[in-house]
Amino acid sequence: MDLTLYLPVLIFALVAGGLVLGLLVLSHLRAKRLPTKAKNLAYECGFDPLDYKTPPFNIGFYLVGLLFLLFDVEVIFLFPWAVTLSKTGQYGFFSMVFFLGILTIGFIYEWKKGVLDWT
Amino acid sequence: MTEILFYMLAVGTIGCTMAALFMPQVMESVLFLIGAFFNVSGLFLLLGAEFLAFVLIILNVGAVALLFLFILMTLNVSITKGGFYKKPPMVIGGLLLIEMGVFLILKEHTVPVLVKTTQSNTHALGEVLYTHYIFPFQIMGVILLTAMIIAVGLLWEKGRRHKRQEHQSDVKASDRLTLTNPERGKGIKR
Numbered sequence: 001m002d003l004t005l006y007l008p009v010l011i012f013a014l015v016a017g018g019l020v021l022g023l024l025v026l027s028h029l030r031a032k033r034l035p036t037k038a039k040n041l042a043y044e045c046g047f048d049p050l051d052y053k054t055p056p057f058n059i060g061f062y063l064v065g066l067l068f069l070l071f072d073v074e075v076i077f078l079f080p081w082a083v084t085l086s087k088t089g090q091y092g093f094f095s096m097v098f099f100l101g102i103l104t105i106g107f108i109y110e111w112k113k114g115v116l117d118w119t
Numbered sequence: 120m121t122e123i124l125f126y127m128l129a130v131g132t133i134g135c136t137m138a139a140l141f142m143p144q145v146m147e148s149v150l151f152l153i154g155a156f157f158n159v160s161g162l163f164l165l166l167g168a169e170f171l172a173f174v175l176i177i178l179n180v181g182a183v184a185l186l187f188l189f190i191l192m193t194l195n196v197s198i199t200k201g202g203f204y205k206k207p208p209m210v211i212g213g214l215l216l217i218e219m220g221v222f223l224i225l226k227e228h229t230v231p232v233l234v235k236t237t238q239s240n241t242h243a244l245g246e247v248l249y250t251h252y253i254f255p256f257q258i259m260g261v262i263l264l265t266a267m268i269i270a271v272g273l274l275w276e277k278g279r280r281h282k283r284q285e286h287q288s289d290v291k292a293s294d295r296l297t298l299t300n301p302e303r304g305k306g307i308k309r
Contacts, residue, residue: 003121006164010124062189063274069182070263070270076174077256080245092249095256102260106267115275 063115074103125165131158145191153184169240 081088081096110116135155139148156179163172236243248256301307 003165059274062186063270065182065186065189066270067267069186070267072178072182073263076178080170080241081249083241084245084249087246088249095249095253099257099260102257102264106264109268110271113271113275115271
């Protein structure tokens with residue numbers, strides 16, 4: 001592996017990070033700030049906010065996120081498999097098919113259970 | 120050049136992790152955790168583990184950190200940590216650190232060396248993962264299936280799309296109201 005291939009990525013990351021940090025520091029140092037209580041309040045239409053908690057969030061999103069994570073792992077395993085398929089041959093091919101088969105059981109279970117319907 | 124990068128990333132990792140531990144707001148902690156993941160992925164890149172580096176970003180930043188954010192958002196509590204260093208996680212972390220130190224002293228350790236190969240990281244991984252390590256790979260599939268079923272079992276209730284936090288868990292004992300029917304002239308004893 002040739003690390004110099006990543007030099008543009010490094011330069012990009014440094015420039016982007018430097019720009020963000022620089023602007024933040026500059027505005028922190030140079031900007032004129034006159035904070036008042038009303039300015040610091042969270043935006044509400046004309047009245048004081050009732051509480052400062054974050055609003056509760058539907059746990060359905062969490063379930064979808066978790067399932068996304070699991071299928072994400074599955075897809076990650078597909079990358080090295082696809083790259084080396086010509087070398088691993090039939091054995092490698094069917095090992096992946098079996099792996100996908102196991103996960104498809106889970107997928108069918110979710111589908112039948114109705115987890116994937118968002119209504 | 121590589122040494123400078125290594126020290127930058129190492130300092131970044133430790134700094135981000137410390138910030139994740141000691142930031143007063145949990146949200147900020149999660150963001151610093153993401154920063155730590157990015158730094159560790161840079162370290163992987165320096166070691167030549169290209170595939171691992173990007174998997175770390177895709178999985179840990181793209182999915183795991185997202186789950187952490189969701190957990191914080193589903194909880195209807197404004198969590199401010201405060202005094203984290205007094206709590207059990209710190210004790211466990213300290214014990215692990217001591218264990219690591221003992222391990223490093225007792226065992227002869229070798230420094231990982233960047234092996235020069237012509238083939239890419241992904242190739243090298245793929246060639247052994249699906250043939251030589253086929254059983255761990257299949258067990259991986261079964262573990263993922265189990266995780267899927269457990270996730271559905273924990274979070275899914277038929278006919279009730281929105282599982283909610285019990286409002287009672289957010290209420291202190293002093294906030295509760297009790298209805299009593301006191302006898303005349305006697306008042307209420309608590």
